[in-house]
Amino acid sequence: MSFLSCAEMLTYAHxxxxxxxxxxxxxxxxxxxLTEAESRAQMRRLWQVMxxxxxxxxxxxxxxxxxxxxxxxxxxxxAAAGLLLGGDYLSAVTAEALKTAECNACMKRIVAAPTAxxxxxxxxxxxxxxxxxxxxxxxxCEALYVAxxxxxxxxxxxxxxxxEGGCQAEVGAASAMAAAALCYLKRGSPAxxxxxxxxxxxxxxxxxxxxVAGLVEVxxxxxxxxxxxxxxxxxxxxxxxxxxxxxCDEVIDAMGRVGRQLSPDLRETGAGGLAATPTGxxxxxxxxxxxxxx
Amino acid sequence: xRLFDVLGPVMIGPSSSHTAGAARIGRTARQLLGEQPIxxxxxxxxxxxxxxxxxxxxxxxxxxxxxxxxxxxxxxxSFALAREAGMQFEIHPVELRAxxxxxxxxxxxxxxxxxxxxxxSVGGGRIRVTxxxxxxxxxxxxxxxxxIHNEDTPGCIAEVTNAxxxxxxxxxxxxVFRSAPGGEAVMVLxxxxxxxxxxxxxxxxxxxxxxxxxxxxxxxx
Numbered sequence: 319m320s321f322l323s324c325a326e327m328l329t330y331a332h333x334x335x336x337x338x339x340x341x342x343x344x345x346x347x348x349x350x351x352l353t354e355a356e357s358r359a360q361m362r363r364l365w366q367v368m369x370x371x372x373x374x375x376x377x378x379x380x381x382x383x384x385x386x387x388x389x390x391x392x393x394x395x396x397a398a399a400g401l402l403l404g405g406d407y408l409s410a411v412t413a414e415a416l417k418t419a420e421c422n423a424c425m426k427r428i429v430a431a432p433t434a435x436x437x438x439x440x441x442x443x444x445x446x447x448x449x450x451x452x453x454x455x456x457x458x459c460e461a462l463y464v465a466x467x468x469x470x471x472x473x474x475x476x477x478x479x480x481x482e483g484g485c486q487a488e489v490g491a492a493s494a495m496a497a498a499a500l501c502y503l504k505r506g507s508p509a510x511x512x513x514x515x516x517x518x519x520x521x522x523x524x525x526x527x528x529x530v531a532g533l534v535e536v537x538x539x540x541x542x543x544x545x546x547x548x549x550x551x552x553x554x555x556x557x558x559x560x561x562x563x564x565x566c567d568e569v570i571d572a573m574g575r576v577g578r579q580l581s582p583d584l585r586e587t588g589a590g591g592l593a594a595t596p597t598g599x600x601x602x603x604x605x606x607x608x609x610x611x612x
Numbered sequence: 613x614r615l616f617d618v619l620g621p622v623m624i625g626p627s628s629s630h631t632a633g634a635a636r637i638g639r640t641a642r643q644l645l646g647e648q649p650i651x652x653x654x655x656x657x658x659x660x661x662x663x664x665x666x667x668x669x670x671x672x673x674x675x676x677x678x679x680x681x682x683x684x685x686x687x688x689x690s691f692a693l694a695r696e697a698g699m700q701f702e703i704h705p706v707e708l709r710a711x712x713x714x715x716x717x718x719x720x721x722x723x724x725x726x727x728x729x730x731x732x733s734v735g736g737g738r739i740r741v742t743x744x745x746x747x748x749x750x751x752x753x754x755x756x757x758x759x760i761h762n763e764d765t766p767g768c769i770a771e772v773t774n775a776x777x778x779x780x781x782x783x784x785x786x787x788v789f790r791s792a793p794g795g796e797a798v799m800v801l802x803x804x805x806x807x808x809x810x811x812x813x814x815x816x817x818x819x820x821x822x823x824x825x826x827x828x829x830x831x832x833x
């Protein structure tokens with residue numbers, strides 16, 4: 319049975335004298351009927367797919383609508399030319415978030431983490447650490463268990479669906495999961511991981527889901543960058559010893575409540591926010607005319 | 613939610629509901645038909661109809677009908693692959709009453725069998741089949757499933773459950789539906805273990821049972 323609260327997850331790990339990653343793994347085995355070896359192999363496969371998605375990125379590829387593609391390559395070029403702020407890691411995080419999210423929009427293979435629309439956040443913060451040798455595959459898979467554990471609590475207490483909770487439930491949740499994973503990788507305590515997740519989700523509270531023309535493209539691809547960079551900042555705050563004033567479980571509950579308070583226009587219907595701007599509507603009309611219905 | 617539903621599935625983008633779920637609807641329909649469809653009529657309802665093209669819902673359903681899983685990299689090329697496989701298909705919007713916004717209505721014809729099916733993509737790549745051959749149903753297609761079409765007469769359910777009991781197959785869930793008293797009925801049994809292929813001829817021979825369909829999740833016909 320997966321954990322229904324972060325507090326329960328942290329207490330279980332503490333009482334059993336095991337890591338957060340082990341606690342999450344063990345809690346899933348009974349429910350999923352997998353052996354530990356099978357579960358670890360499955361996690362390793364997800365990590366391999368995340369790496370393959372980035373490796374197979376094609377800068378010239380565009381989504382069917384033509385709205386998305388090629389932006390990650392621009393970031394990499396500008397970073398290589400020394401034009402960008404924030405150092406190598408932040409440039410790489412930005413490029414990787416765009417890469418995976420663009421691949422998703424262009425019908426390539428991704429790992430929904432936790433959703434397809436937010437699939438760029440976790441790989442964005444992890445891939446640069448793997449590439450620079452700061453984290454090996456085993457460490458990253460452990461961190462992915464921690465990410466999944468926080469994701470399971472968010473699913474249990476609130477939601478991971480944009481249609482129910484807006485973008486805060488997708489990119490917000492992915493950002494919380496990524497913040498906890500980063501904090502764990504940098505040897506932060508379980509309490510620091512929970513603080514990182516709480517701050518990351520809290521920072522994105524209220525983020526609406528407003529896809530132009532109803533497609534997982536604009537603004538979804540660029541919001542993956544926000545989720546990833548926010549995860550890095552919140553992991554850094556937690557590693558520096560900053561706590562979240564509001565405990566993680568209460569932030570998650572607040573996210574669920576805010577989701578229910580959001581107008582349906584702001585929950586994946588493509589009827590509000592950026593989708594309802596004059597330019598957003600014009601794009602939707604153009605695509606509908608090109609499609610001729612279905 | 614299970615761990616690998618939170619991280620995962622591995623899928624072709626861009627949308628778990630409009631792409632991965634759509635592929636699963638197509639693949640489940642093919643498994644229920646039990647053979648490669650020769651002709652497929654694909655009706656799209658609600659958000660499937662309005663944003664389906666941009667999400668590749670059309671290509672995903674056709675890919676599923678060709679037996680592809682939601683993570684098959686050939687999924688975007690499914691229209692060309694269907695032509696190579698000799699499957700004709702037509703895709704159009706449909707109007708339904710009180711249906712889930714991501715619903716598809718499929719009518720399939722294989723060399724030996726026909727099947728009509730309505731299914732919804734309910735989030736995270738998961739689906740529910742809501743009707744099969746015109747009778748209501750409700751199952752996810754992610755467990756081994758036995759589907760029986762029968763006359764609404766006493767004894768049919770006992771025959772089926774006895775046959776499963778004799779083979780030591782445990783039933784996880786069971787639903788019965790009918791069009792009208794004494795009319796057309798459908799039984800849906802989700803089972804914990806593989807449903808043996810020879811159960812199909814055995815049950816088809818039972819008076820009152822008209823059609824037996826097995827969906828074993830690991831098989832691709």
